[in-house]
Amino acid sequence: MKKKILRSGRPLMAALIALSLIFQSGCGFKDIDKRIFVLSIGIDHTDNERKPFKIILKLAVPSGSLKQSGTKYTYLTKESESLASAIRLLKTHVDKEIDFGHAKVIVFGEGILHHDLREVMDFFIRRRDIQRVSWVAIGTPTAESILKAEPASEMAGSHALFNLFDQNGVESSYIVSTFLFDFRRRVLERGIDPILPNISSSKDKMKIIVNSSTLLANSKKPLKLTPQETKLYNLISNNVQRLDLIIKKDKLLYTVSIDSAKTNFKIITNPKHRPVIKMDVTMEGIIEESNQHMDPQKLNLYSKHASKEAEKNITAFLTKLQENGADPLGFGVRYEATRLHTKDTFKEWKKLYPEMTFDVSVKASIMSTGIVE
Amino acid sequence: MLSRTPENPGDTIKWLSQELKPSFDLVHKPLHMDEKHAELLYIKTVVDGTQLQQLVIKPFFELATDQHVEAYLNSLPNQQDITSKEQMLLEMTKGSVVILIRDHLLLMDIKKVNTDTVQQTSIEPTIQGPQLSLSEDIATNVNLIRQRYHRPSLVIETMELGEKNKQTLAIIYDEEVVLKDVLEQVKRKLKAIKIPIIQSTTELQRLMNDKRRSLMPTMMMTERTDRVVYNLASGKVALLLDGGHSVILAPAIFFDFMTSMDDKYGSYWVTKSLKFLRYSGLFACLTLPGVYVAATSYNPEVFRVELALSIAGSRIGVPYPSFIEVLFMLMVMELLTEASIRLPKAVTGTATTVGGLILGTAATEAALASNIMIIIVAAVAISTFVIPINEMSFAIRVVRYILLAFASLGGLAGLVFGLIGILMYLTQMESFGEPYFKMYWQTKRAETRKIQT
Numbered sequence: 046m047k048k049k050i051l052r053s054g055r056p057l058m059a060a061l062i063a064l065s066l067i068f069q070s071g072c073g074f075k076d077i078d079k080r081i082f083v084l085s086i087g088i089d090h091t092d093n094e095r096k097p098f099k100i101i102l103k104l105a106v107p108s109g110s111l112k113q114s115g116t117k118y119t120y121l122t123k124e125s126e127s128l129a130s131a132i133r134l135l136k137t138h139v140d141k142e143i144d145f146g147h148a149k150v151i152v153f154g155e156g157i158l159h160h161d162l163r164e165v166m167d168f169f170i171r172r173r174d175i176q177r178v179s180w181v182a183i184g185t186p187t188a189e190s191i192l193k194a195e196p197a198s199e200m201a202g203s204h205a206l207f208n209l210f211d212q213n214g215v216e217s218s219y220i221v222s223t224f225l226f227d228f229r230r231r232v233l234e235r236g237i238d239p240i241l242p243n244i245s246s247s248k249d250k251m252k253i254i255v256n257s258s259t260l261l262a263n264s265k266k267p268l269k270l271t272p273q274e275t276k277l278y279n280l281i282s283n284n285v286q287r288l289d290l291i292i293k294k295d296k297l298l299y300t301v302s303i304d305s306a307k308t309n310f311k312i313i314t315n316p317k318h319r320p321v322i323k324m325d326v327t328m329e330g331i332i333e334e335s336n337q338h339m340d341p342q343k344l345n346l347y348s349k350h351a352s353k354e355a356e357k358n359i360t361a362f363l364t365k366l367q368e369n370g371a372d373p374l375g376f377g378v379r380y381e382a383t384r385l386h387t388k389d390t391f392k393e394w395k396k397l398y399p400e401m402t403f404d405v406s407v408k409a410s411i412m413s414t415g416i417v418e
Numbered sequence: 419m420l421s422r423t424p425e426n427p428g429d430t431i432k433w434l435s436q437e438l439k440p441s442f443d444l445v446h447k448p449l450h451m452d453e454k455h456a457e458l459l460y461i462k463t464v465v466d467g468t469q470l471q472q473l474v475i476k477p478f479f480e481l482a483t484d485q486h487v488e489a490y491l492n493s494l495p496n497q498q499d500i501t502s503k504e505q506m507l508l509e510m511t512k513g514s515v516v517i518l519i520r521d522h523l524l525l526m527d528i529k530k531v532n533t534d535t536v537q538q539t540s541i542e543p544t545i546q547g548p549q550l551s552l553s554e555d556i557a558t559n560v561n562l563i564r565q566r567y568h569r570p571s572l573v574i575e576t577m578e579l580g581e582k583n584k585q586t587l588a589i590i591y592d593e594e595v596v597l598k599d600v601l602e603q604v605k606r607k608l609k610a611i612k613i614p615i616i617q618s619t620t621e622l623q624r625l626m627n628d629k630r631r632s633l634m635p636t637m638m639m640t641e642r643t644d645r646v647v648y649n650l651a652s653g654k655v656a657l658l659l660d661g662g663h664s665v666i667l668a669p670a671i672f673f674d675f676m677t678s679m680d681d682k683y684g685s686y687w688v689t690k691s692l693k694f695l696r697y698s699g700l701f702a703c704l705t706l707p708g709v710y711v712a713a714t715s716y717n718p719e720v721f722r723v724e725l726a727l728s729i730a731g732s733r734i735g736v737p738y739p740s741f742i743e744v745l746f747m748l749m750v751m752e753l754l755t756e757a758s759i760r761l762p763k764a765v766t767g768t769a770t771t772v773g774g775l776i777l778g779t780a781a782t783e784a785a786l787a788s789n790i791m792i793i794i795v796a797a798v799a800i801s802t803f804v805i806p807i808n809e810m811s812f813a814i815r816v817v818r819y820i821l822l823a824f825a826s827l828g829g830l831a832g833l834v835f836g837l838i839g840i841l842m843y844l845t846q847m848e849s850f851g852e853p854y855f856k857m858y859w860q861t862k863r864a865e866t867r868k869i870q871t
Contacts, residue, residue: 064823074826076740077714078733082726105723107731116727146719147726176719203724 081106081141083148084118084204087188088128088165090156096124097160100131102143103192105204120193128168145174150206151181151225152244154188158259158267162232162239170229177226180210183259185245194246196253209255210242218276218288219256235391236377238262240278243269262371277362281308281326282374289333290409292347292354299335301351301411303328312380320397322363322376326355326407331415339414351409363403372398427523430503431459434516437507449475454484457518464513466530473528474517484520491517491524498525508584534558537663541641541808546683551641556586556660563590563656566647577608579659580616586660587622590646595653600669600850604655619662626668633816635809636849638670645679669850673857675810676700699804704818706794706801707744708825708833714740716829728790735785741826743787747795748822750777752815755799 087101102121121138125131136143151169169175184191191206199205208214210222221242223231231239243257258275260268270278279285283306290301310324332339332347339347366372380394431446438444443462449455456478460470473494481487491497498514500506506516506525513529533554540551552559560574571593579587587608591601607626616622623637640646641664646656649667657666676696681689714733718726736743754773758766777795781787798818805811817840824836847854 074715074739076733077718077726077730078736080718080730082718082723082730084723105727107727107734144718146717147723149723174719207723 075142078107079141080144081139082144082146085150085152085192085206086145086148086169087152087154087184087192088157089154089187089189090160091124093124096126098126098128098131098157098165099124099154099189100128100135101189101192102135104139104143105147118195122189128165145172146176148175149179150204150210151179152184152188152191152206153181153241155183155185156187158183158261162261166225166229166232169225175225177224179225180206181223181225181228182206182210182242182244182255185243190246190250191244191253194250194253197251205253206244209244209253216285216287217256218279218285219272221258221275221279221284231373232261234378236372236379236381236394237375238371238373240270240373242275260366260369260371260373262369265370268369268371273358274362274365277359278373280306281310281324281359281362283308290328290330290351290355292351294350297335297337299337299339299347300333301330301347301409302333303330303409305329310374310376310379312376312383314384314397319402320400321402321404324359324363324403324405326359326405328355328407328409329412330409331413332411333415339416341414344411344414348409348411351411352407355407355409356405359405359407360403363405367399367401367403370398376401427518427521430506430523431457431516431518433503434459434507434510438510449478451479454478454487455519456487458515459510459518460515460528461510461513464511464530465515465528466513469528469530470515474515474526488519488522488524491519491526494526496527498527500525531555531557533661536562537641539641541664542645542679542806544642544678544680544683547679548642548644550643552643552663552665554661554663556588556658559658559663559665560588560590562643563646563650563658566643567592567650569594572650579608579611579622580613582614583616585616588658588660590650590656590658590665592650592653595651596655597653597669597850600852601655603850604657604668608657616659617661619657619659619664619666622657622659623666634672634813634844634847634854635675635807636668636670636847636854638667638674638807639664639809640667640807641665642679648679648682669852671849671852672810672844672855675807676805678806696804696806699801700814703798703801703804704814704821705833705837706798707748707818708821708836709830710791710794711741711744711822712825712830712833715826720830729788732782732788732790736788737785741822743791744794744822747777747781747787747791748798748818750781751795751799755802 082105083102084105085103087103089099089101091097091099100123104119104121106117106119108117121135123131123135123138125134132143153165157165169179170177182191196205209220212222221240223239223241228239228241231237239261241259241261242255243259244253244255246253256272256275258270258278260270262268276288280288286303286305288303288306290303292299292301306326306328308324308326310322312320312322314320328351366374376398377391377394380397381390384390384393435444435446438461441461445458445460445462447458449458458470458474473496474491477490478487481490498509500523506514506523509525509527510516513527513531515526515528517524517526534557536550536553536558538551539549543549550562552562564572569592573589573591573593575589577587577589578584589601589604589608604626611622611625613625616625620639623635623639627636638649646665646667650656654667654669657668676693678692678696681693684692713721713725714729718729733740738746750773754770754777757769757773761769777792782789782792802811802815805814820840821833821836824839825833828835841855844855845853
């Protein structure tokens with residue numbers, strides 16, 4: 046018995062010595078306080094042709110007690126010919142390892158939109174430590190101004206830009222959220238165009254506003270959508286459930302707050318008729334505000350007015366998209382998916398899209414006047 | 419029954435007293451009255467004096483003749499068979515009295531037992547359910563079990579264990595439902611045990627293990643009679659050693675160790691949620707230290723950014739890498755647990771107070787550990803105690819460090835790898851032929867159905 050224990054003693058010692066090696070922490074092992082987290086990345090265009098990219102990193106500097114002193118931010122800026130080399134150089138500007146694990150917002154400056162987006166996006170797709178679920182947005186006038194803005198409502202430890210896009214914080218029908226993976230898909234796929242939210246900051250850098258969006262149709266000039274159009278886009282792409290409709294009929298002006306909305310569309314190509322996109326929108330909601338007394342008996346009438354108004358708006362919006370050759374809703378993808386595939390399918394669609402007519406039917410039902418009589 | 423020894427009875431008495439001579443408590447007492455003569459030989463300290471007086475000495479003086487006394491003594495239920503001198507000697511050490519009357523030797527069992535008080539449950543307390551556990555005397559314990567399980571098919575076999583101290587071991591099972599293979603295996607293993615001294619039932623558990631080094635318990639130790647009876651009814655074998663105040667049950671699988679007897683007494687949803695709580699406690703105390711190391715040193719992006727920042731903030735100034743921090747705090751916590759078990763009751767308070775201070779604020783203020791670390795250590799310590807059977811919680815305490823090592827070497831991926839490894843280890847184990855990790859539970863009713871009459 047004694048001998049057996051002795052024999053097992055030696056391997057045990059060896060194992061202990063081997064284990065003691067892990068106390069010498071190597072390079073793969075990096076503690077969280079030796080890392081600095083990038084919260085958002087901004088990219089601007091410089092006028093310098095040799096160094097076209099200007100990269101801005103917003104870094105969070107944690108402090109001892111988060112509740113009292115909050116998080117401080119620090120910024121790194123570098124101009125370079127490529128993003129990767131800029132980041133390599135920026136690494137030498139801080140004493141910690143730059144960690145992109147939490148970089149969840151990527152802001153493109155307006156100027157960079159004229160550049161080939163594939164090239165800009167490439168870096169973010171290849172880096173394994175940047176999450177594909179990061180949000181992509183456009184900063185006006187520059188990405189830098191957005192990143193450096195520190196809104197008054199921003200609280201310790203929670204980054205305002207994150208709260209704008211994830212649905213945990215603010216929920217608004219004026220905000221378009223685009224994930225990096227979705228953005229890439231839309232850039233590379235034909236038949237669907239990328240759409241990005243537009244962030245603008247106030248002059249004193251105390252406010253960030255996101256309520257419009259920009260369409261980036263391939264090889265065309267960026268098309269800016271107004272807040273109203275952004276809302277309609279969100280509605281018909283099923284991004285939001287809640288929105289409001291303002292209806293004006295004669296002297297009556299009322300606002301309907303929609304609680305649930307759903308949109309379907311169908312592309313009908315019949316050789317005998319003009320090609321048509323048939324879109325069905327169903328909405329349910331209650332009246333939120335009005336300038337006159339609303340009669341509960343006439344809810345059907347109000348609903349009809351609302352439907353008419355919405356139909357008109359949506360048709361106008363779709364026509365505008367068509368005129369600009371933009372297709373953020375993916376009509377082209379749908380066409381290709383539902384037709385027998387030949388090598389000319391997409392060409393057919395290209396020809397077809399400008400001739401399309403839109404048949405929008407909205408079924409709005411107002412459930413209540415919002416007041417208990 | 420008359421027992422005749424081949425030798426002269428007087429010589430036997432002489433030999434016996436010779437063997438036990440130097441002891442102060444050996445009593446060799448001749449009784450004389452008129453024509454009646456008898457001799458008593460016993461060890462004073464293990465014999466019940468009043469009972470001896472009542473059963474033997476008083477009738478001796480009251481009955482008329484030698485014959486009457488012998489006939490009376492022979493009819494007592496306390497009488498034991500005599501097989502050899504050596505056996506008589508052994509029985510005397512246990513508390514038997516040798517009586518020489520009319521040239522015949524009689525052996526009477528008049529033991530005095532001081533360990534037969536039934537104790538309160540202390541290791542596995544429950545809220546509902548019986549509050550008394552077992553005593554440390556085998557006869558009392560068998561009585562307690564029989565009182566809870568009235569069936570003629572309940573078999574209690576005894577054997578002696580320990581080459582020097584010859585303790586009595588009872589093998590208890592229900593003949594009708596017992597798993598025959600298990601019973602045979604248990605008996606075979608018991609026969610193979612060669613050990614000079616055996617003291618407790620739990621020691622037996624280690625001796626019956628085939629592997630020299632094992633981690634997970636394959637037999638369940640319990641002090642609760644209701645658990646013993648429930649397991650007997652579902653076909654298990656119970657082992658009970660004299661002097662021990664617990665029973666071991668075989669076979670036992672992993673999930674047996676996660677059941678508390680309260681599970682049978684509570685209402686359905688209460689029981690289910692308690693079970694859920696218990697399993698989440700198990701999972702938490704296994705993985706939390708590893709998750710902390712993985713999240714701080716390898717994969718800070720997995721959790722929310724707020725968490726990452728607050729961990730980073732609270733780690734400011736902590737000099738050592740995360741796994742040393744975790745190891746240090748866990749060690750202090752384990753020391754505290756150990757100390758409060760071993761210390762005399764009077765000093766335990768001091769240990770926990772001092773330890774609580776160290777674990778609580780001082781360690782963070784001295785920047786030896788982060789605030790979040792303290793929360794994790796506390797959560798781990800508390801959730802370890804949620805596991806109802808002690809042996810399992812000891813095993814889990816060890817497994818935790820294995821997982822911590824995996825997480826320190828490979829982050830979250832390493833942690834998952836380690837968990838899979840432990841699952842594989844559990845699934846390949848078996849307890850007396852039963853797969854250790856068998857998942858196909860039976861309902862409570864189905865478990866004990868076989869004995870419905």
